[in-house]
Amino acid sequence: MTETLASPIDVEAGASHRSTWTGTVAHLHVTARAFLPMRSQESVELVAGCGIVGDRYMLGIEQGFYSEKPEEGRQVTLFESEVLEAIGRDYKMELLPEEHRRNITTTGVPLNWLVGKRFRIGSCLVEATRLSIPCRHIEEILQKQVFDAMVHRSGLNCRILVGGTVRLGDEIRPE
Amino acid sequence: MARHIMLAVRRIIPDGPDTNRLVLQDPDGWPLPKWKPGAHLDLQVPGIGPRAYSLCGDPATQESWEIAVRCEVNSRGGSSWVHDVLRQGDVVAVTMPRCTFPIAAEASRHVMIAGGIGVTPFLAMAHEFERRGVAWTLHLLARGGPPCGLALAGLAQSGRIRTHDTARQARPRWDELLDGGPTVGLHAYCCGPQAMLDGFAEATRDWPRGTTSIEHFVPPPLPAAEGAMQYTLRRSVTGAEMEVEAGGSMLKALRMLGAQVDASCEGGICGACEVRWLEGEPIHRDRVLSPERRRTHLLACVAQCASDRLVVEA
Numbered sequence: 001m002t003e004t005l006a007s008p009i010d011v012e013a014g015a016s017h018r019s020t021w022t023g024t025v026a027h028l029h030v031t032a033r034a035f036l037p038m039r040s041q042e043s044v045e046l047v048a049g050c051g052i053v054g055d056r057y058m059l060g061i062e063q064g065f066y067s068e069k070p071e072e073g074r075q076v077t078l079f080e081s082e083v084l085e086a087i088g089r090d091y092k093m094e095l096l097p098e099e100h101r102r103n104i105t106t107t108g109v110p111l112n113w114l115v116g117k118r119f120r121i122g123s124c125l126v127e128a129t130r131l132s133i134p135c136r137h138i139e140e141i142l143q144k145q146v147f148d149a150m151v152h153r154s155g156l157n158c159r160i161l162v163g164g165t166v167r168l169g170d171e172i173r174p175e
Numbered sequence: 176m177a178r179h180i181m182l183a184v185r186r187i188i189p190d191g192p193d194t195n196r197l198v199l200q201d202p203d204g205w206p207l208p209k210w211k212p213g214a215h216l217d218l219q220v221p222g223i224g225p226r227a228y229s230l231c232g233d234p235a236t237q238e239s240w241e242i243a244v245r246c247e248v249n250s251r252g253g254s255s256w257v258h259d260v261l262r263q264g265d266v267v268a269v270t271m272p273r274c275t276f277p278i279a280a281e282a283s284r285h286v287m288i289a290g291g292i293g294v295t296p297f298l299a300m301a302h303e304f305e306r307r308g309v310a311w312t313l314h315l316l317a318r319g320g321p322p323c324g325l326a327l328a329g330l331a332q333s334g335r336i337r338t339h340d341t342a343r344q345a346r347p348r349w350d351e352l353l354d355g356g357p358t359v360g361l362h363a364y365c366c367g368p369q370a371m372l373d374g375f376a377e378a379t380r381d382w383p384r385g386t387t388s389i390e391h392f393v394p395p396p397l398p399a400a401e402g403a404m405q406y407t408l409r410r411s412v413t414g415a416e417m418e419v420e421a422g423g424s425m426l427k428a429l430r431m432l433g434a435q436v437d438a439s440c441e442g443g444i445c446g447a448c449e450v451r452w453l454e455g456e457p458i459h460r461d462r463v464l465s466p467e468r469r470r471t472h473l474l475a476c477v478a479q480c481a482s483d484r485l486v487v488e489a
Contacts, residue, residue, distance in 0.1 A: 035180055035271060036205045037237065137178075140271050141208050 023108030023172040025121065026081045027097040030055040035141055038098040046124045048163040051075040052103055072159065073129030077102040079155035080111050091149045099142055102132065102155045109172050111156040118161065122170035125162035132157050179219060179268035182207075185239060187263050191322035193246040194292065195258060196231070198239050202266060206237035212299035213276035213390070216242070217439045217447060218253070219268040225439040225447070226253030229295040229366075229390070230272055231326060233302040240272070243323050245292040270437070275446045275463035276390040278303060282362035285311040286354045288375060290367020292322045296390055297366065301330050311335055314352050316367070318342040349378035357382040366390035391462060394442020400458050403479035409486045410434055411453055419480070425487075426475040434489040436475055443477035450475050455485030 029038035033056055044052050051058035057074055079102035087095050097105045104121065114128040134150035186198040201207060212234050217225035232241035246258040261267070276296055279285070285304055287297040294315050304311040313330075315321050316339045327336060339347055353363055357379075363386065365375035372389050379387045403421045408428050410416075415432045419425060426448050429436050439447040443461035452473050458481050461474040473487070 032203060032205050033180075033201075035178070035208060036201065037208055039205075143209070143211060143274070 021108060021110055021174075023106050025104055025166060025168055025170045025172060026107045027105035028166065028168060029098050029101075029103055029105075031101075032056060034137070037141075038101060040098060043165050043167040044103065045165055046076060046121075046126075046160045046163045048160050049075070050160070050163075055103060057103075071157070074132075074157040075160045076104065076126060076158050077132055077155055078104045078106055078109070078111055078158065079132075080109065080153070081105050081107045083150075083153045083155075086153070087146070087149045093144065093146065093149060095144070095146055095149070099138075099144075099146075100150070100155065101138060101141075104166065106172055112153070114156060118175040119172060120175055121172050122164065122166045123162070124160065124164045124166055125175060126158040126160055129157050129159055131155070179270060181266050182240070182269055184261060184263055184265045184267060187261070188325065190243060190325045191245075192320050193258075194243055194322040195246075196241055196243040196323065196326060197257070197261075198232075198241050199267070199269070200239045204238075207240055208271065209237065210234055210240070210272035211274040212278055212303040213296050214272035214274035214299075215276075215296070215445065216240070216272045217270040217445070218242070218257075219270075220253045220256045223252040223256065225270070226251075227439055227445050229276075229299070231295040231298040231323065234299050235302065235306065240269075241326075243292065243295050243326070245322055270439075270447070273446045275444065276364070276366070276388060279362035279386070279388065282386075283309060283360035284354075284358075285309065285362050285364065286352070286356065287311065287313045287364045288352050288367070288371075289313065289315045289365075290371040291317050293366035293368070293371075293390070293392070294321070294323055294327070295366075297364070298323060298326050298330070300364075301333070301335070305330070305333060312337065312354060314339060314347070316341055316346065316371070349374060353378060357386060362386050362388070364388045364390070366392075368392065369395070389462075391444045394440050394444050395462065397443065397460050397477055400460060400479040402481040403458055404481060404483065406455070406480040406482060407484045408432070408480075409484065411486050411488050421479065424476070425473075425478050425480075425485075429475055429487070429489055432489075436489060438476055441476045443474050446474065448475040449473070451488040453486040453488055455480060456482035457485060 028041040028044050031038045079100045084095050118127045132155040134147050134154040139147050182199040183202045185200045188196040190196040215227045215229045217227050220226050228242040230240055231243050244254050244257040247254045289297050297313050313336045318341050321338050405420050407416050408419045410432050419428045437447040439445045446463050449472050457473045458479040459469050460477040
Protein backbone atom coordinates (compact mmCIF):
# COMPACT_ATOMS: atom_id res chain seq x y z
CA MET A 1 0.00 0.00 0.00
CA THR A 2 1.31 3.40 -0.92
CA GLU A 3 0.60 6.37 1.29
CA THR A 4 0.83 9.92 0.15
CA LEU A 5 2.06 12.46 2.64
CA ALA A 6 -0.54 15.18 2.77
CA SER A 7 0.30 18.75 3.56
CA PRO A 8 -1.89 20.37 6.19
CA ILE A 9 -2.59 22.91 3.50
CA ASP A 10 -4.59 22.20 0.39
CA VAL A 11 -5.12 18.55 1.10
CA GLU A 12 -8.07 18.20 -1.20
CA ALA A 13 -7.34 18.18 -4.88
CA GLY A 14 -8.79 21.16 -6.56
CA ALA A 15 -9.43 23.01 -3.30
CA SER A 16 -6.44 25.25 -3.61
CA HIS A 17 -7.61 27.75 -1.05
CA ARG A 18 -8.93 25.37 1.57
CA SER A 19 -6.83 24.58 4.54
CA THR A 20 -6.91 22.16 7.39
CA TRP A 21 -5.46 24.44 10.00
CA THR A 22 -6.03 27.59 11.94
CA GLY A 23 -4.00 28.58 14.96
CA THR A 24 -3.60 31.29 17.53
CA VAL A 25 -0.97 33.60 18.96
CA ALA A 26 0.04 32.08 22.31
CA HIS A 27 2.93 34.36 23.34
CA LEU A 28 4.60 37.52 22.07
CA HIS A 29 8.20 38.54 22.81
CA VAL A 30 10.68 41.15 21.68
CA THR A 31 14.20 42.08 22.66
CA ALA A 32 16.30 45.08 21.85
CA ARG A 33 19.57 43.27 21.25
CA ALA A 34 20.70 39.83 20.22
CA PHE A 35 21.91 38.78 23.67
CA LEU A 36 19.27 40.34 25.91
CA PRO A 37 16.44 38.38 27.52
CA MET A 38 13.16 38.40 25.59
CA ARG A 39 10.37 40.52 27.07
CA SER A 40 6.79 39.32 27.12
CA GLN A 41 4.23 41.57 25.42
CA GLU A 42 0.43 41.78 25.30
CA SER A 43 0.66 43.09 21.76
CA VAL A 44 3.30 44.02 19.20
CA GLU A 45 3.32 46.39 16.26
CA LEU A 46 4.38 44.88 12.95
CA VAL A 47 5.73 47.33 10.36
CA ALA A 48 5.54 46.20 6.75
CA GLY A 49 8.95 45.64 5.21
CA CYS A 50 10.78 46.42 8.46
CA GLY A 51 10.04 44.36 11.55
CA ILE A 52 8.53 44.69 15.01
CA VAL A 53 8.76 48.01 16.81
CA GLY A 54 11.38 47.68 19.54
CA ASP A 55 12.78 44.38 18.33
CA ARG A 56 16.32 43.59 17.21
CA TYR A 57 15.15 42.42 13.79
CA MET A 58 13.65 45.84 13.00
CA LEU A 59 15.48 46.97 9.91
CA GLY A 60 17.03 50.29 9.35
CA ILE A 61 15.19 52.93 11.24
CA GLU A 62 15.59 52.11 14.92
CA GLN A 63 18.88 53.45 16.19
CA GLY A 64 20.35 51.22 18.85
CA PHE A 65 18.26 48.20 18.00
CA TYR A 66 20.05 45.59 16.02
CA SER A 67 20.57 41.97 15.23
CA GLU A 68 24.06 40.63 14.61
CA LYS A 69 22.98 39.47 11.16
CA PRO A 70 20.28 41.71 9.69
CA GLU A 71 18.20 39.84 7.14
CA GLU A 72 15.47 41.18 4.90
CA GLY A 73 13.48 37.94 5.16
CA ARG A 74 13.56 37.83 8.95
CA GLN A 75 11.37 40.68 10.08
CA VAL A 76 9.30 38.54 12.42
CA THR A 77 9.97 35.01 13.67
CA LEU A 78 7.60 32.30 14.88
CA PHE A 79 7.90 29.16 16.98
CA GLU A 80 5.42 26.37 17.75
CA SER A 81 4.27 25.88 21.33
CA GLU A 82 3.91 22.22 20.40
CA VAL A 83 7.69 22.07 19.95
CA LEU A 84 8.20 23.32 23.50
CA GLU A 85 6.10 20.41 24.68
CA ALA A 86 7.97 17.99 22.42
CA ILE A 87 11.35 19.14 23.71
CA GLY A 88 10.14 18.60 27.25
CA ARG A 89 8.97 15.13 26.32
CA ASP A 90 11.95 14.10 24.18
CA TYR A 91 14.82 15.74 26.06
CA LYS A 92 13.34 16.08 29.57
CA MET A 93 14.21 19.74 29.33
CA GLU A 94 12.05 22.76 30.05
CA LEU A 95 12.26 25.39 27.33
CA LEU A 96 10.05 28.38 28.07
CA PRO A 97 8.30 30.63 25.53
CA GLU A 98 10.68 33.48 26.33
CA GLU A 99 13.70 31.24 25.80
CA HIS A 100 13.41 30.07 22.18
CA ARG A 101 14.04 33.68 21.12
CA ARG A 102 11.41 33.89 18.38
CA ASN A 103 8.84 36.69 18.45
CA ILE A 104 5.54 34.83 18.17
CA THR A 105 4.80 31.52 19.82
CA THR A 106 1.99 29.83 17.94
CA THR A 107 -0.49 27.10 18.77
CA GLY A 108 -1.96 24.93 16.05
CA VAL A 109 0.16 26.24 13.19
CA PRO A 110 2.29 23.81 11.10
CA LEU A 111 5.20 26.21 10.67
CA ASN A 112 7.49 23.78 8.83
CA TRP A 113 4.95 23.51 6.01
CA LEU A 114 4.65 27.20 5.40
CA VAL A 115 7.91 28.20 3.70
CA GLY A 116 7.08 30.28 0.65
CA LYS A 117 3.46 30.74 1.72
CA ARG A 118 1.51 33.76 2.91
CA PHE A 119 -0.69 33.73 5.98
CA ARG A 120 -2.53 36.08 8.29
CA ILE A 121 -1.62 36.83 11.88
CA GLY A 122 -4.60 38.80 13.12
CA SER A 123 -5.03 41.52 10.52
CA CYS A 124 -1.36 41.38 9.43
CA LEU A 125 -0.13 39.50 6.40
CA VAL A 126 3.26 37.82 6.36
CA GLU A 127 5.21 35.66 3.93
CA ALA A 128 7.38 32.84 5.21
CA THR A 129 10.89 33.06 3.76
CA ARG A 130 12.77 30.16 5.34
CA LEU A 131 12.93 27.90 8.35
CA SER A 132 14.83 29.30 11.29
CA ILE A 133 17.95 27.42 12.23
CA PRO A 134 19.18 27.17 15.81
CA CYS A 135 22.42 28.87 16.83
CA ARG A 136 24.89 27.88 19.51
CA HIS A 137 24.51 31.46 20.71
CA ILE A 138 21.27 30.43 22.38
CA GLU A 139 23.12 27.96 24.61
CA GLU A 140 25.45 30.74 25.71
CA ILE A 141 22.51 32.97 26.59
CA LEU A 142 20.35 30.36 28.31
CA GLN A 143 23.15 28.23 29.74
CA LYS A 144 21.07 25.27 28.65
CA GLN A 145 22.16 22.65 26.12
CA VAL A 146 19.18 23.23 23.83
CA PHE A 147 20.84 23.33 20.40
CA ASP A 148 20.37 19.67 19.50
CA ALA A 149 16.79 19.73 20.76
CA MET A 150 15.95 22.59 18.38
CA VAL A 151 17.41 21.14 15.18
CA HIS A 152 14.77 20.90 12.42
CA ARG A 153 12.12 22.52 14.63
CA SER A 154 13.46 25.95 15.33
CA GLY A 155 10.64 27.98 13.87
CA LEU A 156 10.02 30.17 10.85
CA ASN A 157 11.33 33.47 9.49
CA CYS A 158 8.86 35.81 7.79
CA ARG A 159 8.69 39.05 5.86
CA ILE A 160 5.90 41.44 6.82
CA LEU A 161 3.67 42.36 3.85
CA VAL A 162 0.88 44.12 5.70
CA GLY A 163 1.61 45.56 9.10
CA GLY A 164 -0.58 46.22 12.10
CA THR A 165 -1.09 45.21 15.69
CA VAL A 166 -0.81 41.57 16.74
CA ARG A 167 -2.34 40.64 20.08
CA LEU A 168 -2.30 37.56 22.25
CA GLY A 169 -5.05 35.18 21.13
CA ASP A 170 -5.20 36.53 17.57
CA GLU A 171 -6.08 33.98 14.93
CA ILE A 172 -3.43 32.74 12.51
CA ARG A 173 -4.78 31.41 9.23
CA PRO A 174 -3.74 30.90 5.62
CA GLU A 175 -4.26 33.80 3.24
CA MET B 176 36.30 36.87 17.50
CA ALA B 177 34.43 37.55 20.69
CA ARG B 178 30.89 38.81 20.47
CA HIS B 179 30.88 41.85 22.64
CA ILE B 180 28.05 43.28 24.66
CA MET B 181 28.13 47.03 25.05
CA LEU B 182 27.30 48.08 28.61
CA ALA B 183 27.28 51.44 30.33
CA VAL B 184 29.32 51.97 33.47
CA ARG B 185 26.46 53.21 35.62
CA ARG B 186 28.40 53.58 38.88
CA ILE B 187 31.99 53.30 40.05
CA ILE B 188 32.09 52.54 43.76
CA PRO B 189 35.40 52.75 45.64
CA ASP B 190 35.15 49.62 47.76
CA GLY B 191 38.27 48.84 49.73
CA PRO B 192 41.97 49.53 49.29
CA ASP B 193 42.76 50.27 45.64
CA THR B 194 39.53 48.58 44.65
CA ASN B 195 36.73 49.91 42.45
CA ARG B 196 33.45 48.12 42.01
CA LEU B 197 31.78 48.76 38.66
CA VAL B 198 28.01 48.57 38.17
CA LEU B 199 27.34 47.79 34.51
CA GLN B 200 23.96 48.15 32.81
CA ASP B 201 22.49 47.96 29.36
CA PRO B 202 22.60 51.51 27.92
CA ASP B 203 18.82 51.48 27.45
CA GLY B 204 18.10 49.85 30.78
CA TRP B 205 17.00 46.45 29.48
CA PRO B 206 17.47 43.50 31.84
CA LEU B 207 20.65 41.52 31.27
CA PRO B 208 20.98 37.76 30.74
CA LYS B 209 20.99 35.46 33.74
CA TRP B 210 24.35 34.11 34.88
CA LYS B 211 25.60 31.53 37.34
CA PRO B 212 27.48 32.36 40.54
CA GLY B 213 31.18 31.82 39.97
CA ALA B 214 30.97 33.20 36.43
CA HIS B 215 33.37 35.75 34.98
CA LEU B 216 33.33 38.02 31.97
CA ASP B 217 36.04 39.48 29.79
CA LEU B 218 36.31 43.25 29.81
CA GLN B 219 37.78 44.50 26.56
CA VAL B 220 40.53 46.96 27.44
CA PRO B 221 41.26 49.25 24.48
CA GLY B 222 44.66 48.62 22.97
CA ILE B 223 45.39 45.82 25.42
CA GLY B 224 42.81 43.08 25.01
CA PRO B 225 40.44 41.07 27.17
CA ARG B 226 40.80 40.95 30.96
CA ALA B 227 38.76 38.47 33.00
CA TYR B 228 36.84 39.58 36.10
CA SER B 229 34.43 37.58 38.24
CA LEU B 230 30.89 38.87 38.59
CA CYS B 231 30.39 39.81 42.22
CA GLY B 232 26.80 41.00 42.47
CA ASP B 233 23.67 39.05 43.30
CA PRO B 234 22.97 36.61 40.43
CA ALA B 235 19.24 37.18 40.96
CA THR B 236 19.61 40.80 39.84
CA GLN B 237 19.20 41.20 36.09
CA GLU B 238 19.22 44.99 36.07
CA SER B 239 22.99 45.15 36.33
CA TRP B 240 26.20 43.18 36.48
CA GLU B 241 28.97 44.05 38.94
CA ILE B 242 32.70 43.44 38.82
CA ALA B 243 35.39 44.61 41.24
CA VAL B 244 38.88 45.54 40.08
CA ARG B 245 41.88 46.03 42.31
CA CYS B 246 44.58 48.32 40.91
CA GLU B 247 47.63 46.09 40.77
CA VAL B 248 51.10 47.55 41.23
CA ASN B 249 52.37 45.38 38.41
CA SER B 250 49.27 45.84 36.28
CA ARG B 251 49.52 44.50 32.73
CA GLY B 252 47.31 47.42 31.77
CA GLY B 253 43.82 46.19 32.60
CA SER B 254 43.40 47.29 36.19
CA SER B 255 45.21 50.60 35.69
CA TRP B 256 42.93 51.39 32.73
CA VAL B 257 39.88 50.68 34.88
CA HIS B 258 41.17 52.92 37.66
CA ASP B 259 42.81 55.72 35.70
CA VAL B 260 40.81 56.00 32.49
CA LEU B 261 37.35 54.55 32.92
CA ARG B 262 34.64 56.94 34.12
CA GLN B 263 30.98 56.69 35.05
CA GLY B 264 28.84 56.88 31.93
CA ASP B 265 31.46 55.31 29.67
CA VAL B 266 30.39 52.37 27.53
CA VAL B 267 32.54 49.24 27.69
CA ALA B 268 32.63 46.03 25.68
CA VAL B 269 32.31 42.78 27.61
CA THR B 270 31.66 39.16 26.74
CA MET B 271 28.80 37.01 27.97
CA PRO B 272 29.56 35.58 31.42
CA ARG B 273 31.17 32.12 31.48
CA CYS B 274 31.06 29.94 34.56
CA THR B 275 34.21 27.92 35.12
CA PHE B 276 33.92 27.97 38.92
CA PRO B 277 30.45 26.61 39.62
CA ILE B 278 28.73 25.93 42.91
CA ALA B 279 28.84 22.26 43.88
CA ALA B 280 25.12 21.58 43.70
CA GLU B 281 25.30 18.29 45.57
CA ALA B 282 27.05 19.75 48.65
CA SER B 283 25.11 20.71 51.79
CA ARG B 284 27.85 22.86 53.32
CA HIS B 285 30.24 25.23 51.56
CA VAL B 286 33.50 26.73 52.78
CA MET B 287 34.97 29.50 50.66
CA ILE B 288 38.52 30.73 51.20
CA ALA B 289 39.50 33.97 49.49
CA GLY B 290 42.76 35.84 49.24
CA GLY B 291 42.25 39.58 48.72
CA ILE B 292 40.35 40.43 45.55
CA GLY B 293 39.79 36.69 45.11
CA VAL B 294 36.68 37.29 47.20
CA THR B 295 34.70 38.42 44.16
CA PRO B 296 33.23 35.10 42.93
CA PHE B 297 32.32 34.21 46.51
CA LEU B 298 30.17 37.32 46.91
CA ALA B 299 27.93 36.02 44.14
CA MET B 300 27.97 32.50 45.58
CA ALA B 301 27.08 33.75 49.06
CA HIS B 302 23.94 35.43 47.76
CA GLU B 303 22.94 32.17 46.11
CA PHE B 304 23.67 30.08 49.20
CA GLU B 305 21.56 32.41 51.31
CA ARG B 306 18.69 32.08 48.87
CA ARG B 307 18.99 28.28 48.89
CA GLY B 308 19.22 28.17 52.66
CA VAL B 309 22.34 26.01 52.72
CA ALA B 310 25.19 26.39 55.21
CA TRP B 311 28.20 28.39 54.10
CA THR B 312 31.25 30.16 55.50
CA LEU B 313 33.45 32.71 53.78
CA HIS B 314 37.01 33.24 55.01
CA LEU B 315 38.59 36.37 53.57
CA LEU B 316 42.32 36.75 54.11
CA ALA B 317 43.71 40.20 53.32
CA ARG B 318 46.45 42.50 54.47
CA GLY B 319 44.77 45.58 55.95
CA GLY B 320 41.21 46.49 55.02
CA PRO B 321 39.35 43.91 52.98
CA PRO B 322 38.42 44.52 49.37
CA CYS B 323 34.70 44.86 48.65
CA GLY B 324 33.88 45.75 52.26
CA LEU B 325 30.68 47.53 51.20
CA ALA B 326 29.55 44.56 49.18
CA LEU B 327 30.38 42.27 52.09
CA ALA B 328 28.34 44.44 54.44
CA GLY B 329 25.22 43.42 52.61
CA LEU B 330 25.91 39.83 53.61
CA ALA B 331 27.20 40.53 57.11
CA GLN B 332 23.90 39.83 58.85
CA SER B 333 24.27 36.21 57.84
CA GLY B 334 27.06 35.95 60.42
CA ARG B 335 28.94 33.62 58.10
CA ILE B 336 31.80 35.89 57.02
CA ARG B 337 35.20 35.71 58.73
CA THR B 338 37.76 38.32 57.79
CA HIS B 339 41.40 37.73 58.66
CA ASP B 340 43.73 40.72 58.56
CA THR B 341 47.05 38.98 57.98
CA ALA B 342 48.93 42.21 58.64
CA ARG B 343 47.71 42.15 62.25
CA GLN B 344 47.29 38.48 63.07
CA ALA B 345 48.85 35.19 62.17
CA ARG B 346 47.52 33.51 59.11
CA PRO B 347 44.93 30.89 60.20
CA ARG B 348 45.89 27.26 59.87
CA TRP B 349 44.39 25.39 56.93
CA ASP B 350 42.59 22.91 59.18
CA GLU B 351 40.86 25.86 60.88
CA LEU B 352 39.83 27.37 57.57
CA LEU B 353 38.63 24.09 56.17
CA ASP B 354 36.10 23.58 58.93
CA GLY B 355 37.36 20.18 60.01
CA GLY B 356 36.93 18.69 56.55
CA PRO B 357 36.77 16.50 54.73
CA THR B 358 33.31 15.58 55.96
CA VAL B 359 30.24 14.31 54.18
CA GLY B 360 28.46 17.06 52.28
CA LEU B 361 31.25 19.62 52.62
CA HIS B 362 32.70 21.37 49.55
CA ALA B 363 35.67 23.75 49.79
CA TYR B 364 36.54 26.52 47.33
CA CYS B 365 39.61 28.71 47.03
CA CYS B 366 40.38 31.81 44.96
CA GLY B 367 43.44 33.94 45.52
CA PRO B 368 47.12 34.28 44.72
CA GLN B 369 49.06 31.26 43.52
CA ALA B 370 50.76 30.63 46.88
CA MET B 371 47.36 30.39 48.55
CA LEU B 372 46.07 28.05 45.87
CA ASP B 373 49.13 25.84 46.28
CA GLY B 374 48.55 25.74 50.04
CA PHE B 375 44.88 24.89 49.56
CA ALA B 376 45.73 22.13 47.08
CA GLU B 377 48.23 20.64 49.50
CA ALA B 378 45.86 20.89 52.47
CA THR B 379 43.03 19.17 50.58
CA ARG B 380 45.22 16.65 48.77
CA ASP B 381 43.55 13.69 50.46
CA TRP B 382 39.97 14.98 50.18
CA PRO B 383 37.57 12.91 48.06
CA ARG B 384 37.62 13.73 44.38
CA GLY B 385 35.16 16.46 43.45
CA THR B 386 34.89 18.07 46.89
CA THR B 387 37.24 20.99 46.22
CA SER B 388 37.36 23.76 43.60
CA ILE B 389 40.03 26.30 42.67
CA GLU B 390 39.73 29.51 40.66
CA HIS B 391 43.00 30.76 39.19
CA PHE B 392 43.93 34.41 38.70
CA VAL B 393 46.55 33.53 36.14
CA PRO B 394 47.07 30.31 34.21
CA PRO B 395 49.21 27.76 36.08
CA PRO B 396 51.99 25.83 34.32
CA LEU B 397 50.55 23.44 31.77
CA PRO B 398 50.62 19.72 32.49
CA ALA B 399 52.65 17.57 30.10
CA ALA B 400 50.89 16.49 26.93
CA GLU B 401 51.87 12.84 26.97
CA GLY B 402 51.09 11.12 23.70
CA ALA B 403 50.75 14.34 21.74
CA MET B 404 51.44 13.91 18.05
CA GLN B 405 51.29 15.80 14.79
CA TYR B 406 47.73 15.77 13.46
CA THR B 407 45.44 17.01 10.73
CA LEU B 408 43.06 19.62 12.11
CA ARG B 409 39.80 19.93 10.20
CA ARG B 410 37.02 22.52 10.52
CA SER B 411 33.65 20.80 10.16
CA VAL B 412 31.94 23.98 8.96
CA THR B 413 34.21 24.65 5.97
CA GLY B 414 36.16 21.43 5.54
CA ALA B 415 39.43 23.38 5.70
CA GLU B 416 42.38 21.41 7.04
CA MET B 417 45.96 21.94 8.10
CA GLU B 418 48.73 20.02 9.79
CA VAL B 419 49.49 20.94 13.40
CA GLU B 420 52.79 19.88 14.93
CA ALA B 421 52.90 18.17 18.30
CA GLY B 422 52.95 20.94 20.87
CA GLY B 423 51.54 23.48 18.41
CA SER B 424 48.65 25.79 19.24
CA MET B 425 45.28 24.53 18.08
CA LEU B 426 43.89 28.02 18.70
CA LYS B 427 46.35 29.60 16.29
CA ALA B 428 45.75 26.85 13.75
CA LEU B 429 41.98 27.36 13.86
CA ARG B 430 42.42 31.07 13.32
CA MET B 431 44.79 30.42 10.42
CA LEU B 432 41.99 28.31 8.95
CA GLY B 433 39.69 31.30 9.23
CA ALA B 434 37.72 30.23 12.29
CA GLN B 435 36.56 32.98 14.61
CA VAL B 436 37.46 31.58 18.01
CA ASP B 437 37.45 33.72 21.14
CA ALA B 438 40.38 33.65 23.53
CA SER B 439 41.31 35.41 26.73
CA CYS B 440 43.69 33.75 29.20
CA GLU B 441 45.22 31.40 26.59
CA GLY B 442 46.23 29.18 29.49
CA GLY B 443 43.26 26.86 29.95
CA ILE B 444 41.46 28.56 32.83
CA CYS B 445 38.88 30.96 31.39
CA GLY B 446 36.98 28.84 28.88
CA ALA B 447 36.76 31.54 26.21
CA CYS B 448 38.15 29.32 23.44
CA GLU B 449 35.90 26.34 24.10
CA VAL B 450 34.94 24.51 20.91
CA ARG B 451 33.05 21.30 20.27
CA TRP B 452 35.10 18.40 18.89
CA LEU B 453 33.56 15.75 16.70
CA GLU B 454 36.26 13.21 15.78
CA GLY B 455 39.71 12.31 17.04
CA GLU B 456 41.37 12.00 20.41
CA PRO B 457 42.05 15.35 22.08
CA ILE B 458 44.43 15.71 25.00
CA HIS B 459 42.85 18.11 27.46
CA ARG B 460 45.14 20.27 29.54
CA ASP B 461 42.66 22.85 30.78
CA ARG B 462 41.69 23.38 34.41
CA VAL B 463 37.99 24.02 33.98
CA LEU B 464 36.14 21.46 31.86
CA SER B 465 34.35 18.64 33.67
CA PRO B 466 34.99 15.06 32.55
CA GLU B 467 31.52 15.02 31.04
CA ARG B 468 32.11 18.29 29.16
CA ARG B 469 35.43 17.00 27.83
CA ARG B 470 33.58 14.25 26.01
CA THR B 471 32.23 16.87 23.61
CA HIS B 472 34.31 20.04 24.06
CA LEU B 473 37.91 21.18 24.38
CA LEU B 474 39.78 24.40 25.06
CA ALA B 475 41.72 25.17 21.90
CA CYS B 476 44.37 27.27 23.63
CA VAL B 477 45.90 24.31 25.49
CA ALA B 478 44.52 21.12 23.92
CA GLN B 479 46.75 18.75 22.03
CA CYS B 480 45.88 15.63 20.04
CA ALA B 481 46.71 11.94 20.40
CA SER B 482 45.29 10.86 17.04
CA ASP B 483 46.37 11.68 13.51
CA ARG B 484 43.17 13.64 12.81
CA LEU B 485 40.92 15.93 14.80
CA VAL B 486 37.66 17.46 13.61
CA VAL B 487 36.23 20.42 15.47
CA GLU B 488 32.97 22.29 15.03
CA ALA B 489 34.23 25.66 13.90
